[in-house]
Amino acid sequence: xxxxxxxxxGLVQAGGSLRLSCAADERIFTHAPMGWFRQAPGxxxxxxxxxxxxxxxxxxxxxxxxxxxxxxxxxxxTAYLQMNSLxxxxxxxxxxxxxxxxxxxxxxxxxxxxxxxxxxxxTVSS
Numbered sequence: 001x002x003x004x005x006x007x008x009x010g011l012v013q014a015g016g017s018l019r020l021s022c023a024a025d026e027r028i029f030t031h032a033p034m035g036w037f038r039q040a041p042g043x044x045x046x047x048x049x050x051x052x053x054x055x056x057x058x059x060x061x062x063x064x065x066x067x068x069x070x071x072x073x074x075x076x077x078t079a080y081l082q083m084n085s086l087x088x089x090x091x092x093x094x095x096x097x098x099x100x101x102x103x104x105x106x107x108x109x110x111x112x113x114x115x116x117x118x119x120x121x122x123t124v125s126s
Contacts, residue, residue, distance in 0.1 A: 003023075003024070003025055004022055004023070004024050004025075004028075004096045004097070004098060004115055004116060004117035005022070005023045005024075005117060005118070006020060006021065006022050006094065006095070006096045006117040006118065006119060006120040007020070007021045007023075007120060008020040008021045008120060009094060009120030009121045009122045010121075010122070010123070011123045011124075011125065012086055012122075012123070012124055012125070013124070013125050014086060014087050014088060014124055014125065014126050015085060015086065015087075016086055016124070017082070017083060017084045017085075017086065018083050018086065018122060019080055019081070019082045019083070020036070020080065020081040020083070020094055020096075020120060020122070021078055021079070021080055022034065022036075022078060022079040022080070022081075022096030022117060023076070023077060023078050024077050024078070024079065024096075024098060024115075025077070026077050027101070028098045028101065028115060029053075029072075029074070029077040029078075029079070029098070030053065030074065030077070031053055031101045031102055032053050032098045032099045032100060032101045032102070032103060032114075032115075033050055033051065033052050033053050033098070033099040033103055033105060033106060033107055034050065034051050034053070034070075034072065034079040034096065034097070034098055034099070035047070035048075035049065035050035035051075035096070035097045035098075035099065035107060035108075035113055036048040036049045036050070036070065036079075036081045036094060036095065036096060036097070037094070037095045037097060037110065038090075038092035038093065038094045038095065038122075039092055039093050039095070039119075040089075040091060040092040041091075041092075043092075045095070045110060046061065047061055047108045047109070047110075048060070048061050048064055048068065048081070048094070049061065049064065049068055049070040049081060050070065050099075050106050050107055050108060051070045051071070051072055051079065051106075052104070052105075052106055053099075053103075054104070057106055058070050058106075059106050059108060063089075064083075064090075067083065067084050067085045067086075068081060068082065068083050068084070069081070069082040069084075070082075079096060081094070083122070086122075086124045087124055087126075088124045088125070088126045089124075090122060090124050091122060091123050091124050092121075092122060093119040093120065093121050093122075094119065094120050094121075094122050095116055095117055095118075095119045096116070096117040097110075097113035097115060097116050097117070098113065098114065098115040099112055099113050099114060100112075100114050101114075
């Protein structure tokens with residue numbers, strides 16, 4: 001059973017920073033694109049960022065571009081989402097996801113991801 005385990009969520013004041021982590025099975029992490037999504041209360045889940053499994057190509061939603069950074073540590077089978085300059089609109093449950101094994105794409109849609117973590121809450125106070 002594939003596992004994705006997120007951590008690092010919490011409560012932070014506006015303007016602050018958090019780093020989310022997503023630990024994944026080695027088989028998934030080394031051969032599938034990784035992504036982050038978020039779901040705010042009463043809203044649809046939305047794409048945040050993604051990174052290819054090979055190389056370092058990344059993509060970001062316009063709402064987080066310049067503030068969030070996605071990265072991977074292959075030695076630890078862990079993906080990260082560094083979130084800076086947080087504002088209350090960033091409050092949401094953040095989900096880590098892994099795409100299809102062997103995919104060379106940089107997916108931005110939910111249906112392009114095969115595996116999901118349980119989510120971690122991020123709350124930004126004003």
